[in-house]
Amino acid sequence: GAVVSQHPSWVICKSGTSVKIECRSLDFQATTMFWYRQFPKQSLMLMATSNEGSKATYEQGVEKDKFLINHASLTLSTLTVTSAHPEDSSFYICSSEPGQGAMGYTFGSGTRLTVV
Protein backbone atom coordinates (compact mmCIF):
# COMPACT_ATOMS: atom_id res chain seq x y z
CA GLY A 1 0.00 0.00 0.00
CA ALA A 2 0.86 3.65 -0.19
CA VAL A 3 3.35 4.71 2.47
CA VAL A 4 4.40 8.13 3.69
CA SER A 5 7.64 8.03 5.63
CA GLN A 6 8.07 10.85 8.14
CA HIS A 7 11.27 11.77 9.98
CA PRO A 8 12.26 12.38 12.64
CA SER A 9 9.71 10.68 14.86
CA TRP A 10 10.63 12.94 17.73
CA VAL A 11 12.91 15.89 18.24
CA ILE A 12 13.88 18.16 21.11
CA CYS A 13 15.31 21.55 20.28
CA LYS A 14 16.26 24.71 22.07
CA SER A 15 14.11 27.78 21.86
CA GLY A 16 15.12 29.98 18.94
CA THR A 17 16.48 27.20 16.75
CA SER A 18 14.90 25.74 13.61
CA VAL A 19 13.74 22.20 13.05
CA LYS A 20 13.08 20.46 9.74
CA ILE A 21 10.58 17.63 9.36
CA GLU A 22 10.63 15.48 6.22
CA CYS A 23 7.88 13.47 4.61
CA ARG A 24 8.63 11.13 1.74
CA SER A 25 6.13 9.18 -0.34
CA LEU A 26 7.78 5.80 -0.82
CA ASP A 27 5.72 4.15 -3.54
CA PHE A 28 3.68 6.89 -5.14
CA GLN A 29 4.01 10.45 -6.34
CA ALA A 30 2.66 12.90 -3.82
CA THR A 31 1.41 15.79 -5.91
CA THR A 32 -0.20 17.29 -2.85
CA MET A 33 0.94 17.05 0.75
CA PHE A 34 -1.07 18.19 3.75
CA TRP A 35 0.59 19.25 7.00
CA TYR A 36 -1.24 18.98 10.31
CA ARG A 37 -0.51 19.64 13.93
CA GLN A 38 -2.21 17.89 16.80
CA PHE A 39 -2.30 18.90 20.45
CA PRO A 40 -2.81 16.26 23.15
CA LYS A 41 -6.30 14.74 23.12
CA GLN A 42 -7.36 16.95 20.24
CA SER A 43 -8.04 16.29 16.59
CA LEU A 44 -5.79 17.14 13.68
CA MET A 45 -5.61 20.77 12.64
CA LEU A 46 -4.70 21.43 9.04
CA MET A 47 -1.82 23.91 8.83
CA ALA A 48 -1.10 24.07 5.13
CA THR A 49 -1.44 22.37 1.78
CA SER A 50 1.59 22.08 -0.47
CA ASN A 51 1.65 21.24 -4.15
CA GLU A 52 4.79 20.11 -5.88
CA GLY A 53 6.62 23.00 -7.45
CA SER A 54 4.42 25.78 -6.11
CA LYS A 55 3.94 27.79 -2.94
CA ALA A 56 2.06 26.26 -0.06
CA THR A 57 -1.41 27.43 0.90
CA TYR A 58 -1.69 28.17 4.59
CA GLU A 59 -4.79 27.95 6.73
CA GLN A 60 -6.02 31.03 8.47
CA GLY A 61 -4.00 31.80 11.57
CA VAL A 62 -0.93 29.81 10.55
CA GLU A 63 2.21 31.92 10.24
CA LYS A 64 3.79 31.17 6.87
CA ASP A 65 7.10 32.70 7.93
CA LYS A 66 7.32 30.46 10.95
CA PHE A 67 6.23 27.24 9.27
CA LEU A 68 8.15 27.01 6.01
CA ILE A 69 6.96 24.32 3.64
CA ASN A 70 8.93 23.11 0.66
CA HIS A 71 7.60 20.61 -1.85
CA ALA A 72 10.36 20.54 -4.43
CA SER A 73 9.77 17.02 -5.72
CA LEU A 74 6.91 14.57 -6.11
CA THR A 75 8.31 12.39 -3.33
CA LEU A 76 9.51 14.87 -0.74
CA SER A 77 7.89 17.63 1.25
CA THR A 78 9.46 19.36 4.23
CA LEU A 79 8.17 21.50 7.06
CA THR A 80 10.64 23.76 8.83
CA VAL A 81 9.65 25.30 12.14
CA THR A 82 11.76 28.45 12.32
CA SER A 83 12.79 30.17 15.54
CA ALA A 84 10.90 27.58 17.51
CA HIS A 85 9.34 28.48 20.86
CA PRO A 86 7.83 26.26 23.56
CA GLU A 87 4.32 26.98 22.29
CA ASP A 88 5.32 25.31 18.99
CA SER A 89 5.71 22.03 20.84
CA SER A 90 3.20 19.70 19.27
CA PHE A 91 2.70 16.59 17.15
CA TYR A 92 3.16 17.32 13.44
CA ILE A 93 1.81 14.93 10.82
CA CYS A 94 1.91 14.93 7.04
CA SER A 95 -0.57 13.29 4.72
CA SER A 96 -1.06 12.66 1.04
CA GLU A 97 -3.50 10.94 -1.28
CA PRO A 98 -2.05 8.35 -3.64
CA GLY A 99 -4.69 9.05 -6.28
CA GLN A 100 -5.07 5.40 -7.22
CA GLY A 101 -8.77 4.98 -6.75
CA ALA A 102 -10.52 4.50 -3.41
CA MET A 103 -7.38 4.55 -1.28
CA GLY A 104 -8.05 7.46 0.99
CA TYR A 105 -5.44 9.73 2.49
CA THR A 106 -2.39 8.11 4.01
CA PHE A 107 -0.52 9.67 6.93
CA GLY A 108 3.03 9.77 8.09
CA SER A 109 3.84 8.41 11.53
CA GLY A 110 4.11 11.90 12.99
CA THR A 111 6.85 13.99 14.59
CA ARG A 112 6.71 14.94 18.23
CA LEU A 113 8.44 18.30 18.63
CA THR A 114 9.44 19.52 22.05
CA VAL A 115 10.95 22.99 22.33
CA VAL A 116 12.79 23.67 25.57
Place this chain on the structure above:
Amino acid sequence: QKEVEQDPGPLSVPEGAIVSLNCTYSNSAFQYFMWYRQYSRKGPELLMYTYSSGNKEDGRFTAQVDKSSKYISLFIRDSQPSDSATYLCAMFTGGFQKLVFGTGTRLLVSP
Protein backbone atom coordinates in the same frame (compact mmCIF):
# COMPACT_ATOMS: atom_id res chain seq x y z
CA GLN B 1 -21.20 24.77 14.58
CA LYS B 2 -18.41 22.44 13.50
CA GLU B 3 -18.59 20.87 10.07
CA VAL B 4 -18.10 17.43 11.60
CA GLU B 5 -19.30 16.45 15.06
CA GLN B 6 -17.99 13.45 16.95
CA ASP B 7 -18.40 12.48 20.59
CA PRO B 8 -14.93 12.55 22.16
CA GLY B 9 -15.74 9.80 24.66
CA PRO B 10 -14.05 7.98 26.26
CA LEU B 11 -16.13 4.97 25.39
CA SER B 12 -15.38 1.99 27.63
CA VAL B 13 -16.52 -1.50 26.67
CA PRO B 14 -15.65 -5.05 27.71
CA GLU B 15 -13.76 -7.34 25.37
CA GLY B 16 -16.06 -8.97 22.84
CA ALA B 17 -18.60 -6.14 22.78
CA ILE B 18 -19.93 -4.53 19.63
CA VAL B 19 -18.77 -0.94 19.40
CA SER B 20 -20.65 1.79 17.57
CA LEU B 21 -18.87 5.01 16.69
CA ASN B 22 -20.64 7.87 14.96
CA CYS B 23 -20.18 11.22 13.30
CA THR B 24 -22.60 13.79 11.96
CA TYR B 25 -21.75 16.45 9.43
CA SER B 26 -23.30 19.54 7.94
CA ASN B 27 -21.73 19.89 4.48
CA SER B 28 -23.81 18.01 1.93
CA ALA B 29 -20.96 18.26 -0.58
CA PHE B 30 -18.91 15.63 1.26
CA GLN B 31 -18.64 12.54 -0.92
CA TYR B 32 -15.80 10.52 0.57
CA PHE B 33 -15.84 9.24 4.13
CA MET B 34 -13.08 7.64 6.11
CA TRP B 35 -12.42 6.19 9.51
CA TYR B 36 -8.96 6.32 10.97
CA ARG B 37 -7.51 4.65 14.04
CA GLN B 38 -4.83 6.52 15.93
CA TYR B 39 -2.74 5.05 18.69
CA SER B 40 -1.05 7.38 21.12
CA ARG B 41 1.82 9.34 19.55
CA LYS B 42 1.32 7.70 16.16
CA GLY B 43 -0.05 8.91 12.86
CA PRO B 44 -3.64 7.98 11.91
CA GLU B 45 -4.08 4.63 10.19
CA LEU B 46 -6.80 4.27 7.57
CA LEU B 47 -9.41 1.67 8.54
CA MET B 48 -12.30 2.20 6.18
CA TYR B 49 -12.93 4.29 3.09
CA THR B 50 -16.40 4.77 1.64
CA TYR B 51 -17.67 6.72 -1.30
CA SER B 52 -21.20 8.14 -1.08
CA SER B 53 -23.92 6.27 0.80
CA GLY B 54 -23.95 2.61 1.70
CA ASN B 55 -22.21 -0.01 3.77
CA LYS B 56 -18.73 -1.46 3.60
CA GLU B 57 -17.41 -4.37 5.57
CA ASP B 58 -13.84 -5.41 6.25
CA GLY B 59 -13.30 -8.16 8.77
CA ARG B 60 -14.62 -7.02 12.13
CA PHE B 61 -15.23 -3.49 10.87
CA THR B 62 -18.34 -2.16 9.13
CA ALA B 63 -18.71 1.41 7.91
CA GLN B 64 -22.08 2.92 7.13
CA VAL B 65 -22.84 6.19 5.39
CA ASP B 66 -26.29 7.76 5.33
CA LYS B 67 -25.98 10.92 3.27
CA SER B 68 -29.66 11.77 3.62
CA SER B 69 -29.18 12.07 7.37
CA LYS B 70 -25.57 13.30 7.14
CA TYR B 71 -24.57 10.52 9.50
CA ILE B 72 -21.75 7.99 9.35
CA SER B 73 -21.00 5.05 11.61
CA LEU B 74 -18.25 2.57 12.29
CA PHE B 75 -19.10 -0.74 13.95
CA ILE B 76 -16.49 -2.96 15.50
CA ARG B 77 -17.52 -6.54 16.23
CA ASP B 78 -15.86 -8.74 18.82
CA SER B 79 -13.84 -5.83 20.14
CA GLN B 80 -10.35 -6.57 21.41
CA PRO B 81 -8.10 -4.73 23.87
CA SER B 82 -5.85 -3.97 20.91
CA ASP B 83 -8.71 -1.92 19.47
CA SER B 84 -8.20 0.60 22.27
CA ALA B 85 -7.29 3.79 20.44
CA THR B 86 -8.77 7.04 19.22
CA TYR B 87 -11.04 6.72 16.21
CA LEU B 88 -11.30 9.68 13.88
CA CYS B 89 -13.91 10.16 11.22
CA ALA B 90 -12.86 12.24 8.23
CA MET B 91 -14.46 13.34 5.02
CA PHE B 92 -13.87 15.45 1.94
CA THR B 93 -15.63 16.62 -1.16
CA GLY B 94 -13.34 15.09 -3.78
CA GLY B 95 -10.18 15.65 -5.77
CA PHE B 96 -7.30 16.71 -3.57
CA GLN B 97 -9.50 18.74 -1.27
CA LYS B 98 -8.61 18.91 2.38
CA LEU B 99 -9.90 16.38 4.86
CA VAL B 100 -12.25 17.57 7.56
CA PHE B 101 -11.89 15.60 10.77
CA GLY B 102 -14.10 14.88 13.70
CA THR B 103 -12.60 15.41 17.14
CA GLY B 104 -11.99 11.68 17.57
CA THR B 105 -13.55 9.19 19.97
CA ARG B 106 -11.31 7.50 22.49
CA LEU B 107 -12.20 3.81 22.81
CA LEU B 108 -11.10 1.65 25.72
CA VAL B 109 -11.66 -2.10 25.48
CA SER B 110 -11.05 -3.87 28.77
CA PRO B 111 -10.00 -7.55 28.95
